[in-house]
Amino acid sequence: METLTLNLSFLINVPVQKVWTALTDPEIVKQYFFGTKLQTSWKIGDPITFSGEWEGKEYIDKGTVLQIETGRLIAYNYWSSFSGKEDKPENYANITYQLEQEGNQTKLTIQQDSIADQQALAHSEQNWKMVVNSMKELIEK
Numbered sequence: 581m582e583t584l585t586l587n588l589s590f591l592i593n594v595p596v597q598k599v600w601t602a603l604t605d606p607e608i609v610k611q612y613f614f615g616t617k618l619q620t621s622w623k624i625g626d627p628i629t630f631s632g633e634w635e636g637k638e639y640i641d642k643g644t645v646l647q648i649e650t651g652r653l654i655a656y657n658y659w660s661s662f663s664g665k666e667d668k669p670e671n672y673a674n675i676t677y678q679l680e681q682e683g684n685q686t687k688l689t690i691q692q693d694s695i696a697d698q699q700a701l702a703h704s705e706q707n708w709k710m711v712v713n714s715m716k717e718l719i720e721k
Contacts, residue, residue, distance in 0.1 A: 583693065583694045583695055583696060584693075584695040584696075584697070584698070584700075584701045585691060585692065585693040585694075585695065586690075586691065586692045586693075586695060586701055586704050586705055586708070587689065587690075587691050588689070588690045588705065588708050588709070588712075589687055589688065589689045589690075590687070590688045590689075590690075590712045590716070591682065591685045591686070591687055591688075592685060592686045592687075592688055592712075592715075592716050592719070592720065593684070593685055593716075593720050594685075594686060594719050594720055595681065595684070595686060596651055596652075596679050596680070596681045596686045597651060598686075598719055599679055599686045599688055599715075599719065600650070600651050600679060602715050602718070602719050603654060603677055603715075604622060604654070606618040606619065608718070608719075611718055612711065612714035612715040612717075612718050613630075613711055613714070613715075614632065614634065614711075615632050615633070616630045616631070616632045617629075617630070617631045617632055618630055619631070620645060620656075621645075622645060622648055622654075623645060623648070624645055624646065624647065624648060625644065625645065626644070626645050627642060627643070627644060627645075628642065628643050628644065628645055628656050628658075629641065629642045629643075630642070634662070639660075639661045639662060640661055641658060641659065641660045641661055641662075642658070642659055642667075643656045643657040643658040643659060643672060643675075644656060644657055646674070647676075651679065652678070652679055652680075653676070653677065653678050653679070654676070654677040655674065655675065655676040655677075656674075656675055657672040657673065657674050657675070658672060658673050658674070658675050659671055659672045659673075671694075672694070673692055673693055673694040673695070674691075674692070674693045674694065675690070675691070675692050676689075676690070676691040676692075677689070677690055678690075678691075688712065690708055690712070692704055692708070
């Protein structure tokens with residue numbers, strides 16, 4: 581079955597290190613990512629979980645850290661308990677955050693693969709835009 585890949589880029593008006601911290605520090609993540617509790621060691625091969633409550637329903641989304649280059653790149657695979665799909669390898673998506681300094685701004689590129697169809701792609705795009713815009717608002721202060 582063919583799937584779609586989402587690629588989004590954002591310019592954030594702070595240095596790379598500040599965006600990196602916002603992506604990797606659980607206390608900051610919780611402030612802009614729908615109250616999500618992030619847990620991971622950020623070591624390749626270690627688990628990563630996102631848990632919390634959304635619209636009155638508890639969730640635990642999970643994956644594995646696949647790649648990490650401090651200040652540059654984070655990649656992990658990801659399964660959502662809201663996906664309606666069984667927790668097995670073929671139902672995991674790969675998420676990549678890439679950071680590049682552009683003058684005194686940071687370009688954040690997010691890639692998500694294994695998206696089922698155009699409707700799911702539009703939904704993911706909307707969610708990522710909300711999350712990143714909330715992060716921008718928080719860290720550009």
